[in-house]
Amino acid sequence: MNLLGKLLFITTLIATGVFAGSPALADPGRFMDMNMVTKAPIGHKQFCRDNAWACPKERYQPVVVKLNEARWNQLIAINAKVNRRVKPMTDDDLFGKIEHWSYPVNGYGDCEEYVLEKQRVLIEAGWPKSALLITVAKDVDNAGHAVLTVRTDHGDMILDNQIEAVLPWYSTPYRYIKRQSPSSSVRWTGISDTRVTTVSSVSQ
Template identity: 35%
Template sequence: MAQRQTETRPGQGSSRRMRQRLLPGIHGVLAACLMAAALATSAAAVQPLPPAQMPAAQVPLSGQVLPPLAHARFCLRHPGQCAVRGGNPQPARSAQAQLAELVRINLAVNRDITPQTDGTAQGIADEWLLNAVRGDCEDYALQKRKRLMNSGWPSKSLRLATVLTPEGAGHAVLIARFRGGDFALDNLTNEIRPWRETGYRFLKIQSETDPKAWYSVAAPQAGGGLS
């Protein structure tokens, strides 16, 4: 029985050869797109605040006020943490790298310290500690500030702030100046948020030029909640 020959229409052979040449390239492009999508998804998981959507709001200052007494005592014990520290991470690292570092250190400190409210000892109701294993809000903030300064962030970009929660409780957070805006690193949430979106009423904040000096916050306003 004779083998039937497949009829080939004019131009069909050249079209098949063209597809054979193009398919490897198409597959390569698809693979690259899938890889880019995977990387974008991974980056989004580490980047809770997309740079394009970041407001540039800064905490508005009013007049200079007395620092919290516990912070004044902290500065006597740790003068190096209350001195002006230089450095500027922006020229050396991309905004994405800086944001990733903020997220990483915020998560690490929130994980490493076990929450514990200060007790009254020798008449001192509140003690601000460095390198605490157990501590409350300001101990978290101090540790985050220390780690970020050790990574090259200047002291002017890392300021402690005292606030009131929506329930009226006193609280403290670290405010990081990033891409012109002020963002809160908080032990009550792993999400880094613009200060206006924390839901807190801001009371006092450290000076940019002198870490031992504090200012009241002008017309403090609370934004969204902590959901």
């Protein structure tokens, strides 16, 4: 691990309280409050129709990844690799539609393409699919945004194309709305995000 990776690792462990001496799961603030079943985004439904193999209707046991140094290093590396490899382009320019979810096309895509690619690469690297959840939020401009939530024993970590660092969910400037269920790739759960943030333009 390079110096930057070590600093990020130590900073995140401190932020998530791993050095506090208490079990990570004892602090609910590290994890999003999943409060109700909700509908999948229209874009995800369309993605599943186009890529049925990626959206099996099976149910599986949720897994929380033990975030050791090797896993953390891999998470940072894959997030950075996909962010560099995929170039930003709107759905309108890429597909001629306002909203369309897909894997990157010829190396281009918007936030959903980044998320789907990161999820795919991490699954291929051996990460459990139940810990890699597409998540929908409102960004600092109150616009829809998608990130990948990684469920770890140190809390919910966010992989994002707008912010290079991998951060705990509560350290990102977004208002979280819904995400995939950890027990099924086709089910979604609403998020009760009641934090007081500095992003005053973001509504719940």
